[in-house]
Amino acid sequence: MPANLDGHIAIVTGGADGIGRAIVELFCEQGARVCIADVNAELAIALADEICAKGQNAFFAQTNIADKDSVNNMVDAVVNKYGPPSILINNAGIIVVTKDPLENSEETWKRIFAINLEGMWNCARAVIPYMKKAKSGSIVNLGSVHSFQIVPGHFPYAITKHAVIGLTRSLAVEYGADNIRVNTLCPGMVETPTALKIWSEMDDPEAVRKAVGDIHPLKRNASPKEMAYPALFLASDESSFMTGQSLIVDGGRSALYSE
Ligand SMILES: NC(=O)c1ccc[n+]([C@@H]2O[C@H](COP(=O)([O-])OP(=O)(O)OC[C@H]3O[C@@H](n4cnc5c(N)ncnc54)[C@H](O)[C@@H]3O)[C@@H](O)[C@H]2O)c1
Numbered sequence: 001m002p003a004n005l006d007g008h009i010a011i012v013t014g015g016a017d018g019i020g021r022a023i024v025e026l027f028c029e030q031g032a033r034v035c036i037a038d039v040n041a042e043l044a045i046a047l048a049d050e051i052c053a054k055g056q057n058a059f060f061a062q063t064n065i066a067d068k069d070s071v072n073n074m075v076d077a078v079v080n081k082y083g084p085p086s087i088l089i090n091n092a093g094i095i096v097v098t099k100d101p102l103e104n105s106e107e108t109w110k111r112i113f114a115i116n117l118e119g120m121w122n123c124a125r126a127v128i129p130y131m132k133k134a135k136s137g138s139i140v141n142l143g144s145v146h147s148f149q150i151v152p153g154h155f156p157y158a159i160t161k162h163a164v165i166g167l168t169r170s171l172a173v174e175y176g177a178d179n180i181r182v183n184t185l186c187p188g189m190v191e192t193p194t195a196l197k198i199w200s201e202m203d204d205p206e207a208v209r210k211a212v213g214d215i216h217p218l219k220r221n222a223s224p225k226e227m228a229y230p231a232l233f234l235a236s237d238e239s240s241f242m243t244g245q246s247l248i249v250d251g252g253r254s255a256l257y258s259e
Pocket of ligand 1: 013014015016017018019020037038039040063064065066091092093094095115119142143144145186187188189190191192193194195
């Protein structure tokens with residue numbers, strides 16, 4: 001039986017689309033009240049409306065996680081509307097793909113770190129005081145298979161995702177005594193609307209989709225929902241003695257040796 005989140009107040013960054021959206025939907029089904037913290041107002045408002053129409057609880061707070069003030073305003077809005085957050089899903093992230101690391105501009109480097117690493121810390125530092133006071137909290141940071149493996153062409157994305165592991169483990173150690181758990185969820189390839197759109201612009205989208213799927217021993221890509229259940233496990237009391245860890249949900253990809 002999936003865990004129940006009744007009474008929980010969750011923030012899901014990047015909750016308007018992709019993996020974040022699936023997490024928002026599942027957490028609301030499980031009884032949590034959820035803040036969709038995203039830069040994309042149009043998608044997020046439509047999702048919040050859909051959820052509220054089902055009698056569940058979600059609201060949108062316009063948030064750029066790279067901007068500390070924006071994050072603090074979002075957390076204030078959550079506290080005012082629902083109360084202190086007990087769960088943070090640090091999901092929002094961007095990917096940059098380039099052939100040669102030297103091609104990356106300084107601006108790209110700064111932007112990806114500002115979102116993928118500092119953005120997560122901005123959110124964590126804003127919710128931890130509430131979690132410390134409550135002596136309870138769960139933070140889930142989205143890593144990747146790129147947190148452990150270097151696939152050429154993913155510089156500096158992979159560096160940020162390696163750093164997410166460091167952020168997770170550091171916060172887990174620093175705040176364990178406050179009963180705040182921090183873990184990383186590391187997906188393999190997930191078929192989000194964004195991924196499907198990128199593939200659709202390629203010569204043979206179905207061939208690309210299959211080729212990427214074939215990297216995983218399960219011979220397919222994941223659906224966003226297949227990340228929402230592991231996120232639920234990490235966020236809920238079902239994983240109450242687990243902190244500082246990485247849950248790799250990659251269809252076996254990291255187990256596969258290839259030359
Ligand atoms: N999709 C995959 O295959 C995959 C694999 C491994 C890890 N991940 C990680 O999972 C997370 C979610 O990825 P996804 O594929 O669902 O992404 P996505 O692009 O489908 O959705 C990302 C969401 O984040 C929002 N967002 C972007 N920048 C933001 C910012 N600065 N502040 C607030 N919101 C912002 C977007 O508006 C969007 O709603 C990311 O951290 C990503 O690195 C994804």
